[in-house]
Amino acid sequence: MLLEKFAHGREAYRLSGSVLAVRRAAALHGEEMYSTGVVRKGWYFIVGKLTMLFRRGSFTVRLPRPEKGNPMHKTVLFAASVLIGTLTGCGDTAAPVADSAATIQPAVAESPGTHAVSAEPSESPTIARVRTTAAKAVPTKVVKPAVTATRARSGCSAVSTAKVSGSEAPYGDHPQGLQLSGGVWSSGGERLAVQRPCTTGTLENLDGTATVATLMWSTEGTTGRWWALVLCGPGKTGTQCSVQDVLDDREPIQSVTITGGDAVVVYLTRTEDVPAAGVNIRRTAIYHYHVNGLAQTSFHDEPYTP
Numbered sequence: 001m002l003l004e005k006f007a008h009g010r011e012a013y014r015l016s017g018s019v020l021a022v023r024r025a026a027a028l029h030g031e032e033m034y035s036t037g038v039v040r041k042g043w044y045f046i047v048g049k050l051t052m053l054f055r056r057g058s059f060t061v062r063l064p065r066p067e068k069g070n071p072m073h074k075t076v077l078f079a080a081s082v083l084i085g086t087l088t089g090c091g092d093t094a095a096p097v098a099d100s101a102a103t104i105q106p107a108v109a110e111s112p113g114t115h116a117v118s119a120e121p122s123e124s125p126t127i128a129r130v131r132t133t134a135a136k137a138v139p140t141k142v143v144k145p146a147v148t149a150t151r152a153r154s155g156c157s158a159v160s161t162a163k164v165s166g167s168e169a170p171y172g173d174h175p176q177g178l179q180l181s182g183g184v185w186s187s188g189g190e191r192l193a194v195q196r197p198c199t200t201g202t203l204e205n206l207d208g209t210a211t212v213a214t215l216m217w218s219t220e221g222t223t224g225r226w227w228a229l230v231l232c233g234p235g236k237t238g239t240q241c242s243v244q245d246v247l248d249d250r251e252p253i254q255s256v257t258i259t260g261g262d263a264v265v266v267y268l269t270r271t272e273d274v275p276a277a278g279v280n281i282r283r284t285a286i287y288h289y290h291v292n293g294l295a296q297t298s299f300h301d302e303p304y305t306p
Contacts, residue, residue, distance in 0.1 A: 156198035166243025189220035204261030
């Protein structure tokens with residue numbers, strides 16, 4: 001019943017066109033109800049007026065004031081109190097209608113250190129913010145390449161680029177030393193080359209790890225071949241090799257090891273009755289390290305047949 005009354009009230013408000021017309025209609029029908037005793041029409045208009053006022057957010061209700069003593073007086077007061085109580089209880093669920101002329105402007109956050117400029121109506125806030133916000137220059141950090149400490153080469157692999165020096169011939173003829181490149185040095189028909197036998201280890205009376213290597217000297221156009229035993233280690237300008245012993249012509253070194261703190265060298269040699277082109281002895285020689293370098297202290301011979 002109450003919903004039907006609300007519908008009649010809203011229809012009366014729509015047809016009236018204005019608040020003033022509703023007031024006049026309510027007053028007119030009120031007078032008609034007083035004279036005819038028809039209460040229903042007045043009730044509908046009162047409901048319509050209260051509905052309209054509630055939707056506009058106003059709870060100030062102005063009704064036609066019937067004369068005291070008229071039966072409509074109590075009816076009007078009672079209806080008004082009931083309707084106001086009902087609408088007030090439902091007020092939490094009623095959402096006020098926003099004015100259609102109002103425009104919600106999006107807020108543009110202004111970051112520290114920047115100044116935002118208002119965007120044109122045709123632009124979106126995001127585009128305007130990007131276009132008008134002064135970008136703070138970020139200094140580019142130059143990343144320097146990491147400097148990796150290069151360790152000096154050591155061991156047998158470092159001999160190929162070592163600098164060789166010695167006092168015995170033919171090394172004594174080059175006091176400035178002979179710089180190997182790729183395991184070879186050559187000049188004026190003379191050639192020095194690194195040989196395969198090589199070892200690393202700890203020699204007695206010598207601190208650190210020692211490298212014992214072998215070289216061979218030759219001269220172009222001759223048959224002479226001279227093997228040498230060298231002791232190598234890291235120096236200020238790279239690997240340095242010092243000649244320890246130079247064998248006789250065509251006495252090839254077969255192996256080099258370090259055992260018991262001494263260098264053990266196996267090479268081929270000959271007896272006095274064998275010409276230089278031949279060998280018949282395999283000699284195992286022991287080299288002990290003293291203050292001045294490696295020196296052969298003993299050897300053991302075995303017959304050798306090529």
